[in-house]
Amino acid sequence: MTHSARTIVSRVAGLFRRGRLDADLKQEIASHLDEACDEYLRQGLSPEQARAAALKSFGGIVQIEEDYRDRATLRPVEDLWRDLTYGLRNLRRSAGFSCVVLAVLAIGIGGIATVFTLLNRIVLQPLPFPSSDRIVSVTHAAPGLGVAEVGLSSGVYFHYLKQARSLEALGVYTTTASTFRRADASAERIDLTSASAGVFRVLGVTPEIGRLFTDEDGAPGFMNMTWAVPVLLSHDFWVDRFGGDPTVIGRSIVIGNQERRVIGVMPEGFAFPDRRTDIWMLLEPPPATANFARVFSWNAIARIRPGLTLAAAEGDLRTVLPRIVGSYPDATPERFAHARLNPKVIGLKSVVIADIDRVLWTLFAAMAMLLIIVWTNASTLFAVRADQRHAEIAMRLALGARRLQIIRMFIVEATVLTAASAASGLLIANGLIATTVAMVPDLLPRAGELRIGGAEIRFVACLALGSGIFFGVMPHYRDFRRPASSLLGSGHRVLETRRYWLGIDPMIALQVMLAMTLMTGSALMLQTYRNLSNSRLGFAPDHLVTLQIELPGSKAKQHVRLYNDIVDRVAQQPDVDSASVASFIPLTRSEHTFPIQSGAAPIPFKFFTPGYFQTMHIPVVDGQSLARGERITSEFPVVISHALARRLYPGEHAIGQPIRRLNQDGSVVTLGPRGPVPAFVIAGIVDDVREVSLRESPAEIVYVPLIDPPVEQSIVPTSMVLVVRTRVEPSLLVPRLRNDVRQVDPTLSVGQVRSMESIVTHARSREAFVGLLLTLAAVASIFLGIIGIYGSVSEVIRRRTREIGIRLTLGARPTEVVQMAATDQCRTLAVGAVVGLFVALASARLLRSLLFGVDPGEPVIFGTVLLVVCGAGLLTALLGAARAARIDPAAALKTP
């Protein structure tokens, strides 16, 4: 350590023992003077003379002490500390002012900190994988198959693996649900991702313990029955089910009734494709059985070579893909040409965040507006306070303080307040985010990465510091350009703290304008939410409870019997109205979609046990609905939605018509040597149901019954949902329903239990989230706007009390006085509202993608908002101004 460094260290240390240093010096000087005195006495001087001589040779004690103190500690830090304690004392003395500013700023900063955290963690931060900008998702547009987007087929996967030079690594995966056998032999539903070894190479992750899949792992092949497929556990699953036991590596576990071998545990926070996955199982299909176009169901991610752009990689795949013709038996030139596959390479991050970035930027803009309102409002408060401190400033200047020192003092004082608001704002943000994630876990992507970290704290600290400087300097800016004497003279007279421009207070106009904009946004979102709540579902969601059921693969042959047994058993419960099992329920992800016409978009298929439409209260439009116990009159009966019937057989009688499931390439499904699968027969038509989302137009869907003889033999739905309509509060029955499922077969597992009503609410959660935040901002803005207007009117009255007194004495009517006091504010209000109308109209477009059933320029909404803002503003201005009429002329004339 150099001596200058040592010096700084001891100076910093000096800050903490200033008192000791001071006392030591005093003692040292006293001893010094006494010693000197002694020597002079020895030289024969009188005591008085000796004392005087000692003092003279010592020099100015005060200067020495000053000099010593300057050197003992760090002066700027000490000054700052003094300003800080002074500021704190001052703020405590005006506790009312401090609390109001603190609360207002905390709301403003909390709002923007919340949205900034979401924006930063979800949209701005790279995905938590090394060089994540090179990780892409690979899909294909397939207009020939009638689909906007398909994944990879096994053939395309191997083809890319061999030929695509632009890709450093390529991996495929699919997600499903399965069952895990617990220690007590009961089954538990898990989320399973089947992933090739390449997926982990693409992501560039390392396991917490154990190892990842290797290419050799796939070598034994899935046909080898003695081989246990390797699996990886998620960190949470490992901790919850195995207590974080490291000896789990190499152990056998049973998933879907089959032995699997644990080879590794993924690190905490690893979430691919999302947080839900509990277990990753090796997906490494044998190249021998690969085909070009049977199914394009694999999702693919790839890592592109360094230095290549996404477009270059996409171009490479486009060049490479046609060479697949001839590599597989079904890769004929005709098939290839028919599918019209077109590779799409998209950054993985944009796939993960989907369209949430637009939503978050919109919210960020809204919160910035709220912050501006908060700033203008708080700056008015600071300005009023600055007025009361003119005498203090004048006194300090007179005593020789430099203007810079005084400004520094005000900045420190304001920053104390803004820093406290920032801290509260961070707490608000933390609470809001935690609540949101806890209440609607699927609302935001990358929810596991949401936390308030360095970037968020820096952002908020900058806001706090910026506002501190602003509030410290702005109210005093004009004071420092006046001579000190004018300040002193105005000690207890209220000066004009606002600037008017053509009789308009621009600060208030700005607040009105922004409040208008926020109110409009919130009104549009609330209307959207209402429209979604009122959208016709097509079924009755009340008193419905749903239980996810997983069937182990070994029970596949008995699935029809098992599901019907469950329904029979549950239906006997005293409080159960009716029950049925379906492969998915409305407003959740559909499990199976198939083309029914060559070259057209695939249609979702829903498997159901008889009685489903009765349980859901879906009205039957025509034909049979396959209710429980109904006699089935046709072979291979299916039920279709009204919308599908209208499209396939417009104006015709659809009942009895055939409908056929096709392969994804449009070919007829065949079942081994038995030839083509027979076509379904439309037995009934039911009313349209919002199957996919609350927004979409009524879904086209084919309902396939699970009956004997089987209607569809090539697919066994192993993941099903038990839907029960109860006569009592649904949650009361859940334990009994679980028990019923276990009684039918203990290897069945029951997963998520949700009421249908909560599923419907969940489907509106994004709109609710945006609507709620915008409404909070709007309410805060209108509230602050009212305070602003009231403050502005009160100030006019304070400033013109004498004048008003004189006018009243000379016979002015009270209404005239009120009018006089409120004129400027009303003019300001009008200007702010008109400008706000245009700003609101422009910003409403930002919300367009979120809106439903309401036009962003909806005149009724704009009219209402205008009415509310102007009404509230006018009322406030007049109520404030009414005080002018109550002024006592005699008292007013006596005020200075």
Added chain:
Amino acid sequence: MSPLDKREQLYGSFGLMVLKTLEALGPLHGYKIARRIEQISGNQLTLNQGTLYPALLRLEQAKWISSSWKQSESGRRVKVYELTRSGRKRLATEEKAWRRTADLVDRFFKIQEDLP
């Protein structure tokens, strides 16, 4: 030379005298140091004795001297300063540098005298 050193050049040579005094006479308290410096300078250097204390503080902050409270011969509580190891080293290098500078300047004066 760092700005800190530059600003304190004045104290620099004064500090050097303090260090040298402590080296020659061992631990001393403030008054003794001041008197000693005045004596050695043949009373040519009459300083404000008080200026010694900021200088001592600076030397102590640089850890070239250390201090402790002791009894003086007259029984007073005084702060006694003592040269540290790094102070000794510093003094040696400073002394060398001082001599080099002095020699150099000396030589220039000699040239002046040699000129016809």
